[in-house]
Amino acid sequence: MDLKINGQVYSSQAEASDMLLWVIRDELGLTGTKFGCGAGICGACTIHVDGVAMRSCVTPTVAAEGKEIKTVEGLAxxxxxxxxxxxxxxxxxxxxxxxxxxxxxxxxxxxxxxxxxxxxxxxxxxxxxxxxxxxxxxxxxxxxxxxxxxxxxxxxx
Ligand code: FES
Ligand code: FES
Missing domain, CATH: 1.10.150.120 ([2Fe-2S]-binding domain)
Known part of the structure; x- marks a missing residue:
């Protein structure tokens, strides 16, 4: 699926249920988004999806399809x-x-x-x-x- 991150379209091999954190970090190499608890508790993995802060470790990739994703690399x-x-x-x-x-x-x-x-x-x-x-x-x-x-x-x- 295509994912729009920091204004750029990335083609991802991710399954719909794969958590965004691992797609962003491991597949697409945007390692500014950090892994902390992996359970939606600590906030280390926070990104924006259509301007809303979301915990990427518990957000399935399909939830961000067609939306504007922003990671810390796109904050400036x-x-x-x-x-x-x-x-x-x-x-x-x-x-x-x-x-x-x-x-x-x-x-x-x-x-x-x-x-x-x-x-x-x-x-x-x-x-x-x-x-x-x-x-x-x-x-x-x-x-x-x-x-x-x-x-x-x-x-x-
Ligand atoms: S890694 Fe802790 S909330 Fe996502
Ligand atoms: S966990 Fe070390 S600065 Fe926040």
């Missing part, structure tokens, strides 16, 4: 042929959020989808939105700061 944009980081990427760098970084791409994908829906979140809303993305290094305080900062950066345009 381009302006005049130069890569422009997404505000959430800028903010995570500015706040020096990662420790081991394994969870971080999923954190940023969750945050980007959240901020697209709620560009001026309260602290409580950030905590709630990010609360189901686990970080074994315990970077939660810096994640909260960075999501809040990304909202500011987005407002400044």
């Amino acid at each position: 944009g381009f302006e005049n042929d130069a890569e422009v980081l997404h505000p959430i990427q800028e903010a995570f760098i500015e706040a020096q959020v990662p420790q081991c970084a394994w969870c971080m791409n999923g954190q940023m994908m969750t945050a980007a989808a959240f901020l697209a829906q709620n560009p001026k979140p309260s602290e409580a809303e950030i905590i709630q939105a990010m609360g189901q993305n686990y970080c074994r290094c315990g970077c939660y305080a810096r994640i909260k700061v960075a999501v809040s900062r990304a909202a500011e950066l987005m407002e400044q345009g």
Whole structure:
């Protein structure tokens, strides 16, 4: 089946029931999407399907057929042929959020989808939105700061 990922169409040999995580990583080589629990719990594998944050380890490939898939590799944009980081990427760098970084791409994908829906979140809303993305290094305080900062950066345009 054809899968549209980060604006590019990929021809995949996947079965309809294969989980997207493994198709994206192993077949198509987009390894920015990480494997954590494999059970839809930790959020390390988060991608966007039509703008909605989804856990690719428990999402059958057929569920994304004909839809716009975005992985962390597609989070940044381009302006005049130069890569422009997404505000959430800028903010995570500015706040020096990662420790081991394994969870971080999923954190940023969750945050980007959240901020697209709620560009001026309260602290409580950030905590709630990010609360189901686990970080074994315990970077939660810096994640909260960075999501809040990304909202500011987005407002400044
Ligand atoms: S690897 Fe998908 S939720 Fe943990
Ligand atoms: S930075 Fe290590 S798991 Fe989050």
